[in-house]
Amino acid sequence: xxxxxxxxxxxxxxxxxxxxxxxxxxxxxxxxxxxxxxxxxxxxxxxxxxxxxxxxxxxxxxxxxxxxxxxxxxxxxxxxxxxxxxxxxxxxxxxxxxxxxxxxxxxxxxxxxxxxxxxxxxxxxxxxxxxxxxxxxxxxxxxxxxxxxxxxxxxxxxxxxxxxxxxxxxxxxxxxxxxxxxxxxxxxxxxxxxxxxxxxxxxxxxxxxxxxxxxxxxxxxxxxxxxxxxxxxxxxxxxxxxxxxxxxxxxxxxxxxxxxxxxxxxxxxxxxxxxxxxxxxxxxxxxxxxxxxxxxxxxxxxxxxxxxxxxxxxxxxxxxxxxxxxxxxxxxxxxxxxxxxxxxxxx
Numbered sequence: 001x002x003x004x005x006x007x008x009x010x011x012x013x014x015x016x017x018x019x020x021x022x023x024x025x026x027x028x029x030x031x032x033x034x035x036x037x038x039x040x041x042x043x044x045x046x047x048x049x050x051x052x053x054x055x056x057x058x059x060x061x062x063x064x065x066x067x068x069x070x071x072x073x074x075x076x077x078x079x080x081x082x083x084x085x086x087x088x089x090x091x092x093x094x095x096x097x098x099x100x101x102x103x104x105x106x107x108x109x110x111x112x113x114x115x116x117x118x119x120x121x122x123x124x125x126x127x128x129x130x131x132x133x134x135x136x137x138x139x140x141x142x143x144x145x146x147x148x149x150x151x152x153x154x155x156x157x158x159x160x161x162x163x164x165x166x167x168x169x170x171x172x173x174x175x176x177x178x179x180x181x182x183x184x185x186x187x188x189x190x191x192x193x194x195x196x197x198x199x200x201x202x203x204x205x206x207x208x209x210x211x212x213x214x215x216x217x218x219x220x221x222x223x224x225x226x227x228x229x230x231x232x233x234x235x236x237x238x239x240x241x242x243x244x245x246x247x248x249x250x251x252x253x254x255x256x257x258x259x260x261x262x263x264x265x266x267x268x269x270x271x272x273x274x275x276x277x278x279x280x281x282x283x284x285x286x287x288x289x290x291x292x293x294x295x296x297x298x299x300x301x302x303x304x305x306x307x308x309x310x311x312x313x314x315x316x317x318x319x320x321x322x323x324x325x326x327x328x329x330x331x332x333x334x335x336x337x338x339x340x341x342x343x344x345x346x347x
Contacts, residue, residue: 004138005191017035019220022048022077026068028085033272034305035094035127042124043089045094046117047081049073049108054133054173054317060159061171062200064235069100075110080116095121096129103130104141105214113224118148129153129194134174134182142189153226154186155194160212162203169201169238176219183223194218199231199260202240206321207326209252231257231284233277244282250337254278254286254294255312255321261301262309272302286319 018029026046033042047347051069052059059066072261089095097117101108111124120126127150146152158179176252179195184191197216213229220227231252243249257275264271275298277283279291285296293313301310 004203007270020048020068021203022070023080023084024048025081025085028089031093031274032303033094034303037305039303040094041092042094042096043092044098045082045084045085045089046098049078049101051108051260052133053105053107053136055101056289057173058076058171061169062198062232062235063238064076064238064241065100073111074330078109078113079116082113082120083192085280086120087097090124092126093130094127096130098131102132102136104132104136104138114145115148118145119337125151127151127153129155131155131302133157134178137182137185139185139188142185142191146189148190150190152189152191154191154194155183155228156186157196157198157219158216159196159198161216162212165204165212169203170198173285179291183185189222192225193223194226194228195224196230197260198229199229199257201232202243202249205208205325206250206253206256207325207328210256210259210325213256216265217260217271221264221267221269224269226272227264227267229257229260229264229271229273231275231278233275233284234282247337251277251282252322253324254291254298255318257284257298258294258310259310261298265307265309270305271299274302286321287315290315293304 028043028045030041030043032039035042046068050071050073051066055066068237097103099108103109103114118128118223128151130152132154137154137156156178157172157177158228159172160166160318161176166174166176183193184197196221197213199213204212208319217227219227227309232240234241240249246266254275261273263273275284275295278295279285279288287293290313297310297312
């Protein structure tokens with residue numbers, strides 16, 4: 001979920017309920033986003049649901065959000081979570097609702113609760129963003145929610161426009177054709193579409209991941225209103241974490257994030273990026289010295305929606321990144337973390 005760990009917490013000092021109570025949302029906060037050309041406050045609520053349906057079949061290789069879910073969460077539990085978290089966000093013009101899975105999955109989010117959230121936003125004239133997997137997007141489902149609230153944005157994880165990457169690297173249990181169908185259905189219902197693009201799934205070299213993310217962004221631009229570039233961060237209990245612990249995976253370099261964003265400047269689309277864990281060992285990072293400046297430049301680029309290239313500082317680690325891009329494809333296993341193995345820098 002794009003940006004779910006950023007922003008100003010509204011639930012407690014750290015903004016996260018670690019008790020796994022079915023009666024309290026996981027987290028809630030405010031963040032800033034450019035909407036219709038102006039930076040505004042956006043409310044974010046992460047609800048504790050019964051979890052993503054796909055996680056029961058193994059789940060995606062990089063996703064550990066299901067750790068926040070809990071079996072047996074009912075509609076009345078979700079309503080109580082929402083009603084506790086929503087009051088500090090009453091004044092926002094844009095609300096994002098995240099769960100561990102899909103807002104349109106009836107087993108996870110009952111329709112009776114969906115209707116209450118939609119009406120809450122409609123009464124306050126607030127745009128609502130929800131997430132879903134492509135298989136739950138149908139004309140019936142979209143007609144039902146659009147009939148209650150007409151200012152909707154639906155976020156779907158495309159991740160990669162390469163079916164082999166989707167199947168073997170991400171275990172997405174979805175094809176590009178599945179995404180395209182769902183995207184068309186969202187647009188037909190009059191809702192805005194936000195597509196997630198994953199930067200550096202496992203088993204891809206840095207150069208392969210960079211090329212894949214750029215190609216995926218261009219594919220997503222065919223139907224999307226907003227594209228969220230999501231650099232992989234190492235989440236607990238995932239395939240990616242297992243690889244990372246064995247030096248067989250390194251999160252993307254921030255240089256790669258900038259390269260993807262700069263490649264999108266000609267696209268007439270809103271492009272957002274908020275690297276979760278950026279500058280840390282588990283998130284997109286460089287050498288540690290230039291990380292803060294680059295992350296700030298990425299944030300400013302996202303808020304301003306300026307289509308000029310991101311200004312980046314000079315740093316010697318860029319040469320290391322360039323060398324890694326050249327060398328990874330020559331080693332027996334291209335997913336070895338060369339920087340960590342030979343220089344032990346940046347971790």
